[in-house]
Amino acid sequence: MAISRSNISLQPARLAEWTQRLLPSPTALLESTVASYLREGRTVYRLGLGQPDFPTPERAKDSAIRAIHDDFTGYTDTAGILPLRQAISHALKRDMGLDYGPDEIVVSVGGKHALFNAICALCRPGDEVLIPVPYWVSFPEQVKFAGAKPVFVPTEASGGYKVSPELLAKRTNESTRLLILNQPNNPSGAVYNKQELAELAAFCRERDIWVISDEVYAAYAFSSEGFTSIASFPGMRERTVVINAVSKTYSMTGWRIGYSAAPAEVSEAMLLLQSHTTSNPSSIAQKAALTAIEGPQDDLETIRNRYIERRDILVEGVRRIRGLDCLKPEGAFYVWVDASFWIGRTLNGRTVGSMDELADILLKDAGVAVMPGTGFGSTRHLRLSYAVALPEMQGGLAAMEALLGLKG
Known part of the structure; x- marks a missing residue:
């Protein structure tokens, strides 16, 4: 999941200059990788992506259907x-x-x-x-x-x-x-x-x-x-x-x-x-x-409370795991995890040289998809999402515990 020019094939002489300045989106890369793993039938705990697991409100879906039937399509x-x-x-x-x-x-x-x-x-x-x-x-x-x-x-x-x-x-x-x-x-x-x-x-x-x-x-x-x-x-x-x-x-x-x-x-x-x-x-x-x-906004309060519940569970779980630490976030649905402890250490026979490599080990060896902090400007962090159903989040935490161990 490293973000580099090797991830894409560009011919500088044939393309605009800006194509050499921009890096590919790491979130898009993770989405593609997770999708390929799921197609292969692998179990993946998706703690990396900012995709809410709550459904679109019924009122919005009904409105879209009415728009189609009313030919509001121009x-x-x-x-x-x-x-x-x-x-x-x-x-x-x-x-x-x-x-x-x-x-x-x-x-x-x-x-x-x-x-x-x-x-x-x-x-x-x-x-x-x-x-x-x-x-x-x-x-x-x-x-x-x-x-x-x-x-x-x-x-x-x-x-x-x-x-x-x-x-x-x-x-x-x-x-x-x-x-x-x-x-x-x-x-x-x-x-x-x-x-x-x-x-x-x-x-x-x-x-x-x-x-x-x-x-x-x-x-x-x-x-x-x-x-x-x-x-x-x-x-x-x-x-x-x-x-x-x-x-x-x-x-x-x-x-x-x-x-x-x-x-x-x-x-x-x-x-x-x-x-x-x-x-x-x-x-x-x-x-x-x-x-x-x-429309009515009451459902947002319900979802907000669910996110708070999940946040607290994820933060507590992260803080139990060896080599991980985090603050309790005040909003959104991510936990910014300091995993710098693992840099230079050996994990499952591999030396962890970067957050990209740690994220790769977590995905390949534990089935846990997380976002390396590289794309967010940090060489020390991972981003975990709690915009996932509680059983999947708890499964991901258990898999990370099994791989990384618990704090002594």
């Missing part, structure tokens, strides 16, 4: 149907206290697409983009595609894997254009409280820095304070692009509906790009997303 407004943008506008106000009109919202083909549109609209050649580590795997690759430079800002467990103005200041200069803030964080589960966000907001205002706030996991923040968007602070609405999606919130990953909320000039630029690439998202998926967003 092109729509490139930005998304107006009722959906109005529903998103209402939800942002209801859930975040954010005021965005429907004309400031662009519905895209998933949250990743919305992020791509935003980065391409904001970044210019030579710009630098601050990316806290650990980061979601596509942030640096999309920045590189846009011709800008990713500038990584390390964080530590002692600080809850959160970035601060002091850390940002060390890597900020006249070329700094943008901060990508992902919270709840994938992979660490870190969630910023209001005071921390106020300090980051002040820093960005003082330095005239844009923010892309990736809030795809906002529905699953577990503290009593809940989730707060950096866009809600004074002076931040006009310099922030909010990214969200129905993928994780409503277990609609395959429906591919994401969205952005931004100042009108930025939304217009993003819409211009989208008009020449994907055009509108699926008309049927838009109808399903509309019903999911504007």
Whole structure:
């Protein structure tokens, strides 16, 4: 599962220059590997992927079926149907206290697409983009595609894997254009409280820095304070692009509906790009997303509580296993596991030289699929997901215990 040029065959002389700068997606690579193992009939405990095991709400599925029978199958407004943008506008106000009109919202083909549109609209050649580590795997690759430079800002467990103005200041200069803030964080589960966000907001205002706030996991923040968007602070609405999606919130990953909320000039630029690439998202998926967003939200609390239960079980299980440690995540559905103990040690006859190799041993010898931290900017960590049914998670923990042993 190592992420390298050897995973793909490219001929530089025949292809565009950007193909040599971008790395393949490690999450896509793991998905492919797990699928091949399952086709072979192997048992795989899928603790690596961010695929919610809860079903799409029935109301959303019914709405999609009605859309098909009603022949709602043609092109729509490139930005998304107006009722959906109005529903998103209402939800942002209801859930975040954010005021965005429907004309400031662009519905895209998933949250990743919305992020791509935003980065391409904001970044210019030579710009630098601050990316806290650990980061979601596509942030640096999309920045590189846009011709800008990713500038990584390390964080530590002692600080809850959160970035601060002091850390940002060390890597900020006249070329700094943008901060990508992902919270709840994938992979660490870190969630910023209001005071921390106020300090980051002040820093960005003082330095005239844009923010892309990736809030795809906002529905699953577990503290009593809940989730707060950096866009809600004074002076931040006009310099922030909010990214969200129905993928994780409503277990609609395959429906591919994401969205952005931004100042009108930025939304217009993003819409211009989208008009020449994907055009509108699926008309049927838009109808399903509309019903999911504007319908009853009571089921989210039930799912949130289930995630908290699973989180606590996974954290306790990880902390029992030899050579593994973790913080208790404050949101999303991942546990960021420090496995650096195993670097240089021998496991099942193999010397562990990297997290990629440890993940490979876990998959081949224990049947446990985990994400190596390499793609998230860490040489010391693994990412485990608790967006899986409890029996599968417990089976994966048992298999890891059998291979790695328990702490003495």
